[in-house]
Every structure is written in structure tokens, then in C-alpha cells.
């Protein structure tokens with residue numbers, strides 16, 4: 001790197017922080033951290049109509065949750081601020097003015113009605129859409145007339161009428177555009193607000209951005225941006241576009257595929273570590289096989305050249321698997337602390353609040369292996385808290401068993417349990433395992449009946465540990481209830 005790395009994430013505050021945007025953030029953030037550069041958060045809020053209240057806060061919340069910290073930004077300040085475009089309007093107005101003066105841009109006075117008619121004509125005659133350059137050749141006198149008539153102009157870029165422009169994208173290589181396909185796009189609107197193109201270029205230059213790393217959907221903006229850079233006499237940054245996120249069906253990732261906001265994943269019990277690792281590996285890889293990487297490994301090994309041109313698939317199955325890996329790796333206390341808000345919210349309301357953390361500490365050990373998300377935890381442990389009696393009676397009667405053999409199995413087990421002096425896993429093991437053979441049953445048949453009877457479920461953590469956590473009294477009560485159900 002010859003110049004200091006300064007990269008930015010420049011969201012428009014139009015909605016919730018989409019995982020696709022987070023992927024852009026991650027590439028930028030990793031780039032900055034790898035090279036000891038600067039990561040900037042800049043809010044591109046010049047499209048007033050699309051602005052959504054609270055969106056900036058949601059974006060920041062998502063980034064903070066993932067610990068994707070920024071060095072300069074609206075809340076942080078920095079030497080290149082302000083970092084919100086609506087607070088920098090004069091800069092865009094000055095740039096537009098300069099471009100008009102130097103002949104790279106012109107004022108356009110066309111009314112919305114005229115443009116409407118023009119568009120309709122173009123559609124009718126199957127002409128490519130675009131501004132017909134009506135005002136491009138206006139003389140100073142003609143402009144003055146329009147101004148006196150009180151018409152507020154827009155400023156349009158004077159697109160060269162022929163030629164090509166090429167940029168060398170770090171991901172996509174040489175990309176060439178035919179200038180004849182581009183129209184005289186707007187730089188500054190009549191209300192004094194810039195368009196995305198002008199504001200983006202003015203700010204990337206003013207903020208000394210070295211690399212623009214962003215989604216593939218912006219690649220078609222590059223020729224316009226390069227022309228603005230040239231007209232303003234600025235050196236453009238390096239461009240790195242990354243492919244769009246897609247679902248496993250290869251369609252553009254959208255709400256239709258399920259959750260897409262990073263905050264939804266948080267609320268649905270995914271760990272930030274998982275999301276970081278998972279998103280970091282979409283369309284980027286260390287060696288095509290390593291799936292679990294630490295933040296530091298991502299930082300140490302990051303390179304723009306490893307961003308793939310394809311293969312940006314958001315695979316929810318893999319995400320779930322990875323979350324399970326991260327959940328299992330949590331130390332038990334951490335698992336408890338992170339599960340608590342989900343338990344407070346998700347356990348039935350009849351369970352006394354605040355929750356008994358000592359008891360939770362004991363039972364969470366039993367489910368940590370099985371949880372794929374924190375949001376599943378309440379469901380995995382609820383039978384420890386409430387009597388689940390509504391299970392179907394058939395669940396008590398295992399394969400190859402009858403009602404009678406089940407009643408016998410539970411009845412005899414009950415007797416053995418009543419007589420136990422101690423109630424720990426070894427004692428249960430010694431008392432109940434040989435019982436299966438005595439009853440002429442497979443252990444699976446006996447334990448299945450006991451499992452359903454004591455938990456109301458057919459799948460639980462290991463049976464004896466579960467029974468110990470429930471305690472002798474509750475196990476006996478539940479077996480009695482099962483026997484009554486069978487009677």
C-alpha cells in the first residue's frame with residue numbers, strides 16, 4: 001500500500017441493517033484493521049424521500065453488536081467531518097458550481113411535465129431512456145431568462161458524447177463502459193440537495209478515501225464517478241466491488257428467504273461471534289476449508305484479492321451449524337448470561353421471575369450441547385419449570401410395547417426409585433439399567449417410557465441427568481401422572 005488505507009461504509013439510512021450491508025462493512029473494517037488504516041462511517045442521507053426515522057441508530061446498533069467499530073463517524077467526529085451528508089450540502093453546491101463554471105456541467109430548467117412527455121415519447125419510439133439534452137446548449141442569455149422566470153434549475157453533468165471509460169476493479173478486473181449509453185445525469189437537484197453520485201465523489205475525495213469497497217450493484221455508477229473525479233481534477237480511489245448476497249436458490253437475498261436484518265439474527269439467538277465468522281466467510285476464504293476463524297485470524301489474513309467474484313451464498317443451514325459450534329464453545333457462565341434474556345422472555349409466564357439462576361446453572365449444562373440458537377433455550381428447558389402433561393399418551397408406549405408392558409415398566413421403575421436412598425446419576429444407572437432385562441425389554445424401550453413420563457418429551461438431554469435435575473419428588477409425581485394417563 002503506497003497511501004494510508006482509509007475506507008468507509010456509507011449507508012443510506014433507508015431501513016434496517018441488511019446482512020449484505022454488514023458484509024460490505026466487514027470487508028472495509030477488515031481492510032482497515034489489517035493495514036492499520038482508518039474505518040469511517042458516513043451517512044448518505046441526501047435522498048430525503050427514502051430516509052427512514054431511526055435507521056442510523058439501527059445501523060450503529062448492528063455494527064456495535066458485531067464490534068465493528070469505526071474510527072471516524074457522526075458520533076465520533078474526526079478531522080474530515082461532519083460525517084452526515086445533509087450537513088455538508090455547501091460542499092456539493094460548491095463542487096456543482098465549479099463544474100458549471102468550467103463547462104463540465106450545465107443548468108437544466110426542464111419541468112417535470114416536459115420530462116414526463118419526453119419519457120413517454122422515448123418509450124413509444126423504443127428509444128433508450130435518458131435526458132434528451134434539451135438545455136445542454138443553452139446560452140447565458142437563455143439561462144438568465146429562465147432564472148428571471150423564477151425556474152429553479154437542476155445541475156446536470158455534460159456527458160462526453162462518445163468514447164469509453166475503463167476501470168480496473170480489484171475483484172472484477174477491467175470493466176469498460178461505452179459513454180454513449182450514459183445520459184446527462186443530475187448532480188444537484190433543484191432544492192440544492194446533491195444526487196448520490198456527486199455527494200459520494202465529493203466526500204470520498206474530501207475524506208481521503210483510498211479504497212471504495214462496496215456491493216456489485218454500484219459498479220454501474222463507476223463511469224459516472226470517474227468522470228466527476230476527472231472533471232473536478234481529483235485522483236479517484238481504488239475500486240473493489242463484491243458480488244451480491246444470494247440465497248441458496250441463487251436469487252438475490254431478500255426478506256422472502258427469511259431474516260435479513262442483522263438485528264433479527266441477534267433477536268433470534270445468533271451470537272455475534274457466529275455472525276462475524278459466518279458473514280466473513282461469504283465470498284471470501286482463508287484456504288477453502290477452514291470454517292471457524294477468530295477475529296484476529298480474519299484480520300491477519302485479510303486480503304482484497306481473495307474476495308471471490310461469485311459464490312456469495314447465504315446458507316442458513318451452515319449458519320445454524322456454526323452457531324451451535326459457537327454456543328458449545330461458550331463457558332457455562334457465559335452461556336447462562338447470554339441465555340438469560342431469552343429465558344426471561346421465552347419461559348411461560350407462570351414461571352417465577354426473576355429466574356432462579358442457581359437452578360438454571362445446573363440445567364443449562366444439560367442443553368448447551370443441543371442448542372443451535374439462544375432462542376431455542378427456553379423451549380429446551382421449559383419442562384424443568386412447568387408440568388408438561390398434554391403430551392399424547394402414545395408417546396409413552398415405545399416401539400414393540402403395549403399399554404400393559406408400559407404400565408408394568410413404569411410401575412416397577414417407580415418402586416425402585418421410591419426405594420433409592422440417593423438420587424444421582426450413578427444410583428439411577430445402577431437401579432434402572434438392569435431393570436430393562438428383568439422386564440424383558442430393551443433399555444431403549446424402558447428409558448423411552450421413563451423419558452416421556454418424566455419430561456413429556458421424546459427427546460431430551462441424557463435421561464438420568466435430566467431426572468436428577470428434576471429431583472426425585474417431581475419424577476415420582478410425573479410417573480404417577482403418566483400411569484394415570486395410561487389407566
Ligand code: GLU
Pocket residue numbers: 010011012044200213214218
Ligand atoms: N449510499 C450508498 C449505499 O447506500 C453507498 C454506496 C457506496 O458505497 O458508494 O449503499
